[in-house]
Structure formats: structure tokens, C-alpha cells
Amino acid sequence: MPIHIYNTATRKKEEFVPADPARVTLYVCGPTVYSFPHIGNARPAVVFDVLYRLLMQGYEGVLYVRNITDVDDKINAAALGEKVSIGEISGRYTGAYHQNMADLGVLPPVIEPKVTEHMEQIIDMIARLVTAGNAYEAEGHVLFHVPSYPGYGALSGRNLKELFAGARVEVAPFKRDDRDFVLWKPSSEDQPAWDSPWGAGRPGWHIECSTMIEQHLGETIDIHGGGQDLVFPHHENERAQSTCLHGGKLFSKYWMHNGFINVDREKMSKSLGNVLLVQDLLEQAPGEAIRFALLSTHYRSPLDWTDEVLSQSCRNLDRLYAVLQKLQDVDVSLSACDIPDTFLDALKDDLNTPAAITELHSLAKQEKTVSSQDARAALKRQLLAAGKILGILQQDPVAWFQGAADINDAEIHKLLEQRAGAKRAKDYKQADEIREKLTNMGIQIQDRSDGTSSWRKV
């Protein structure tokens, strides 16, 4: 079964056919590094990470580029506020992003370009747009002239008239058209600046992505991804710039956009004070559970984040890891053909991760009925191979339940032994006291029928 993906540009599910199967190109808009990553930053990273893993399953070469926007007025504001350089701000939050994404099991992209490393090419691209007649200089700014591109609005489903009528913002007087947007803007003394033919300044937001895509992936790419809010104006503008420069050549074959995350039914925003940082959620639950929660809803649907969603994800993973623990006696080595077709088909259907998770549960259920060692090994291979595509279930089940390198290990075992002794002596009062004590330590005892016990953290 071929991969089908929903293309924002056509509003339809389409069969995915890459331009070159040996070199599939995927570009996803990465973070602007001006603060710690929140759960909304994590969603596209995780969603497109699964897409990346799925593509690697079917194609030899997948060139995945996710940028870091390290030039932005929000970074400038943060730097001014702290009286440090913009490099210090962007460096700090790039590091936090890398750390958090690793905690969520997100693979690094093949290339992670930064705006500051592409200033020369950005300036060159703007100059080419001016030469081509699609952009003009005005009072130290360079602006893209929207009416110069008749296809403008096609991606986001807006026509030029509507945009004109809908203009509610005060328009800079030097704009030839209300909809024209900035490619380059002049910097004041306290703002970072690069030399350009139009004076010292800095690039606008949209041109950065166009430049990095051209530089690293070429004129036409297979898939362009990002959050739903980026459709307009960011991606519309990228598309206008790149298409104009490349003689009308298709910019991206497919556009994919993930939905937003709400927090307790409300939009997550700084003004509401309900922004959930990834680092704070990691205090609440393992990264794998956060990842699972992000994948438990289809990527295009809005996701309402609550404590309940997170704890249900933990319990789902508990269940799956419990099955893997039962299969611990069989050794397996994985190969791609171990991924069950039903599971793969779910993902190939526009990344239907909830349906894929259902297949995982269905596999887990089979553990109760298979008996031969061969069948158990096959089942374990299927579970692990499928889990790997979703980026879950890859750790040792014991590590999942008990946490890594527990310093209290010796004490726990001592208490367990004392309790076992008390049970043998039928001193249930003492046995229950010890169990109570362990419970208070966050340890849950699981008795086996043979009189021994295991434990897990709760």
C-alpha cells in the first residue's frame, strides 16, 4: 500500500509520489529560539519525526531538514531584556530544544540549518527577487510585491480580493500594496544588523525558510510541514518567493500541517499564563508518555491537553510494556519486515497514529494466546518493530517500570524480603505495614503466585 497524505494545498488526501525515490526531501519549520520549548513546539517535532521514520522505512534516502530560526525580533527583545547578546539567547534555547526533543525520542534531522549561517544566501535571494521585479526597495526596507505573483493565496485558500478587504492592520506608507510583506528591514543601533545592498539590517521571517530550502534541498521539495498557523502568511509567502524565483516551478509537492494544542479547553498563550513547557511536563511524566499523548490524536486534529490525557498515556504504555516484560525470555533481533502490515497501513493512511496504536494493542492482546517460543519471538519482534516507527517501546520494560539506576534499590529489596518473611510467618499485620511503607515511597508491590514479588514505581 502506498503512503497517502493530506495535502493542505489541495485539501485532499493524495497518494505520495516523491520526485526522486532515492532522495525524498522533507522540510519542517523549526523553532524560533527565544524561550524554552512548550508542548506546542513538541507536536510538529514528534509528528514529523514519525513521518520521517515512516519514510525511511520505504525509501532509501530521506533528506530531512528542520531549521532553527535564530534571527528574530523576539530574540532581540529577550536579549535586550537580559542585557546579553542574541547569540547567548539563541544558543541557550537551541540547547534546551535539543535536550527536550531528545527526551521525547525525536531523532535529529539530517540537516539543521540556522538563519545566521545563511545571511549571504538570504541577501542574494532578496537581490534576485528585486532583479526579477517581484520585490522593491523602499526607505531601507525591501518588500515582496504580492500582486506580482498571480498564484498568491492558492495555498491558504484566500483570494487577493479578500485579503485586501480584510486588511485591518495599519499599513506602512511605503508599501505599494497593503499585502506586500517584508524581505529585509533596517536595524536601529540596538538591533543586530548585517550589511546589505540596502543598508545595515536584518531579514524578514519568510525569506529565511525559502533560502534554506533552496540551499539544502533544491527548487522543488516533496513535503513541507509545520504548524497550522503557519499556512498563512508564512507558507503562503515562502511559496510566493520561491515560485517566483524558480520560474514558476512547483515549490512543494505536498504541504502538511499539524493542529494546535489547547490546554484545558483554552488556547495556550502567554497572556493566559497556561503555556506548558516541555521541561515541566517531563517532571510529571516520562518523555515517552508525553510523546505517546501527542500521537494518541490524529496530527491534524486539535489536541486538548489535560492531566487526564497524560496519565492515560502512561497507563497505555504500562500495558504495552507489561506484555513486553512477559516476553523478556525470548531474544530477538529486528528487521523491517517485522512491522505488521495492518500497523504500517494505518500510518500510511495520512499518519493515522491512533489507528496504529490500536494495532499495537491488538498485538499485545495476542500474547495471551500464543504459546510456542517461535510465535512469542515473532510477536515480540512485531511489537518492537512497530513501536520503533512510533518512537516508543524501545527501553527495557524493567527500566520503564522501575526507572533507571535507582539508588534506593538495596533498601527496597530489604523491605521486600522482610515482607516476604512476615508473610511466611503469617504476620500479615507487619506485612501490610511494610507494604504501606513502600507505597508511601512510591513503590507498588506486585505479588506473584509463587510467593515472590516484583515492584514498580508509580
Next chain:
RNA sequence: GGCUAGGUGGCAGAGUGGUGAUGCAGCGGCCUGCAAAGCCGUCAAUACCGGUUCGAUUCCGGUCCUAGCCUCCA
């Protein structure tokens, strides 16, 4: 106001023109010294109103509701 997406059991969440998955929670049972875990069983939903159809949750129209974008927010 314009554009877009969506409204499925207590919660989460797929799918489908022909008796509505899956997980969590609940309930009953087995197991247990008692629990927990596990196992077996079980309750429970397609916003509303029309239309097309032998048949609609699914397709079409309307109503109501929700979310997003139109403001350099993932």
C-alpha cells in the same frame, strides 16, 4: 465580518452507505491472607432539523456549538 477544520459512550479516540473499533475509567467474577497487578465477562455514544437512498453516523442542505487563521504564535 471573511476563510478553514470539526462536533462519536464517563474520558480519550478511529472507522464506515447496511447491526458503531480500540484504550482508560466503571461494574461483576476468578486469583490473593487482604490488596495491587493479571485474567474472564459486562454496561455505555454517532449535536439538532430536513433531503438523497431500500437503508445515513457516513453523502447533500440548513441550524446550533467548538477551535484555528485573517495580527512575524507550533
